Amino acid sequence: MSSGVSSSFCVAAIDDATIKARTDSYFNRTREIVSRFGDCVVTYAVFIRRPVLSATAIVETWLKNISRERGIEILVEPVFTEGDWVGAGEPLLYVTGFFSHLAQLETLMLQKLGACCVAAHRAYQMALSLPKAQFLAMEARHCAGYEMQELMSYGASVGSRAAQKEGAVGFVGGANDATASFFGGTHGFGTMPHALIGYAGSTLRAAEMFHEVYPDSDLTVLVDYYGREITDGLAVCRHFRDLAHAGRVGLRLDTHGGRFLEGLDPQESYAVLDRYVPDAIRRYRSEGELRNLIGTGVSAAAIWRMREVLDDAGFEKVKIVVSSGFGVTKCASMADANAPIDVVGTGSFIPKLWNETYATADIVTYDGVESVKTGREFLLPSFRKAEERQRKLLHRG
Template sequence: MKEIEWKMQGKIKRLTNYTFKFDDRVKEGWFSAVYFLKTRELADKYHKNNIVTMQFFQKSEAVLCGTDEVIALIHEFSDHPEALEIHSLKDGDKISPFETVLTITGPYQEFGYLEGMIDGILARRTSVATSVYNVKKAAELSGKQKPVIFMGDRDDHFMQQAGDGYAAYIGGSTAQATHAMNEWWGKEGMGTMPHALIQLFNGDIVAATRAYEETFPNDELIALVDYNNDVITDSLKVARAFGSKLKGVRVDTSRTLIDQYFLRNQETLGTFDPRGVNAELIFALRRALDEEGFHHVKIVVSGGFNESRIVEFEKQGVPVDMYGVGSSLLKIHIGFTGDLVMLNGEAQAKAGRRYRPNPRLEKVEF
């Protein structure tokens, strides 16, 4: 496994000191479709001096991500990267359907076998960045700045965390669940307490929160309050116990459960779905905290949130201060395509495809 410290210079100004971990077997073609490897061999045998241009695009409105990683990949595994001319948009650029985001010009055998990997990098990073961007935009429909915590550690293979965390950062999430998710942009993971901590204290939310506060006094104190399925009761318990030290409470009620608040106030039932983290529960929690003077305690919600659910909350004015989002952000829904479109400076492409120059592209200098 190679660690590549990539410092982009030249016309494209990017963040620096990313560390990309590439498997040495990329060079052998281990991760490339076999037909690309055969084409590399044939190009080297029959048309070694041909110069081709490959362009990459996708079909959605999106937030581009993965270009630095792709350029580092090419630079590392091309035998002669100086022989290649690369033009690219930047990570974080808003892109349109069919807009060219990257072009590579040079001998096919220098980079063509990486085509599938390039598509995959751009697809995953752009999908995550775009999903986070859309969620962040939804969370701020009310006009207030509301952080989105990227909690995707349990929803995919752990080796994806660094790249996914960076893509989430590009999309607008500045709080991430693990240290690995922050590796490429120089921060540390952010987290409070899991249900496991409360279980260790026999379900005693105050005792668990006190242990956390004593052990991590420099952290913002945010208590997880749904363990006993009695969000309001437990929120008030920790608020009374910790006063101004308590910065927030997190509600993560299972979608299969109805909180004890509704069982005590059954007259409220009948007009909405009372399961899980619902708007009525959060309204009631905010009222209960405010009535006892705990206006400073923020409310964090998590558990099954996605863009549409956040939009629904924001349109209703639900008093949420921060959203924790996981699995919905990791679905790969944006696919990239690489096409050869120029041969020795002349148009040459498969039917239905053509060279589409993009004046927004900037030359990459190695």
């Protein structure tokens, strides 16, 4: 699979007792009832109620591992190629096997699908909005545990590859080593947190410490800790002038949403954008768009101002790295302002509305006979195209 999913991730099979404990009780009871009254071959159609990108490799691999560990046969037929756009309600895949084998797997199967597909769609939208920028997946700290982080990283990698097919740079890596393989790497990216600057006592001293320990690494420095993004940013560039001129220095803007970048206020923010992208502020804007353009925090005006200062000082090759709330909407606002962004650090591909991630599975055939819940007949047409092939693949007994 092109995703880099391996059995060392959350797709690893788990023991029967754990599966039973984590499965909805009515599925466990269904398995017992079916085992007593006679098994049958069933096919599930799995779908999501909102448009997504297909990101099914994790659940496919997990089912394959379960099949191998339990010595059973489960046939999984994806309807779409990984990264394809999927309309609301369209089946993503069909899963065929004995009812007694599959009933107990539905809960865990759905957990590994919906959120990946929505994250993939959001990452795709973000990467396409800013096609020239590199993206770094920094979702780890916002996830409810490591398994969720794997699902989100996988989703971001799928969305990124889809955007790359349309010319975007996309996601080039993540924040830690464990999920680096999703992006074709072996290690995570990142140089320093705010805490290191507090420890060092100054932004420049933190940069010196980092460079002394990691002299061969490019230097990306947070510059908002003391509220002197411009002053401290220029100090770092001047101190590491050779690195800066070689394009190996980056300044990361992570300005708190409660304050403006050094030297800016609403009037000055308007003036900055008027110098570079006047059309961006001369038409109707929503309150949220205005905040992204000329508000506090990491606004388009803040990014343009930092680029202006760096270029005026002769540091045209110094990169601007941005973070703080860069989701679908903010990336679109930055694109509208043609903000000079080199790298975006973000975890905001995590689905914003979690109820949009709910995947659903419905059985559509029992021993080859069509039967589906009233109102879900839309699941049948595309299944009929694959039905005969699935029957040939399944070996009963």
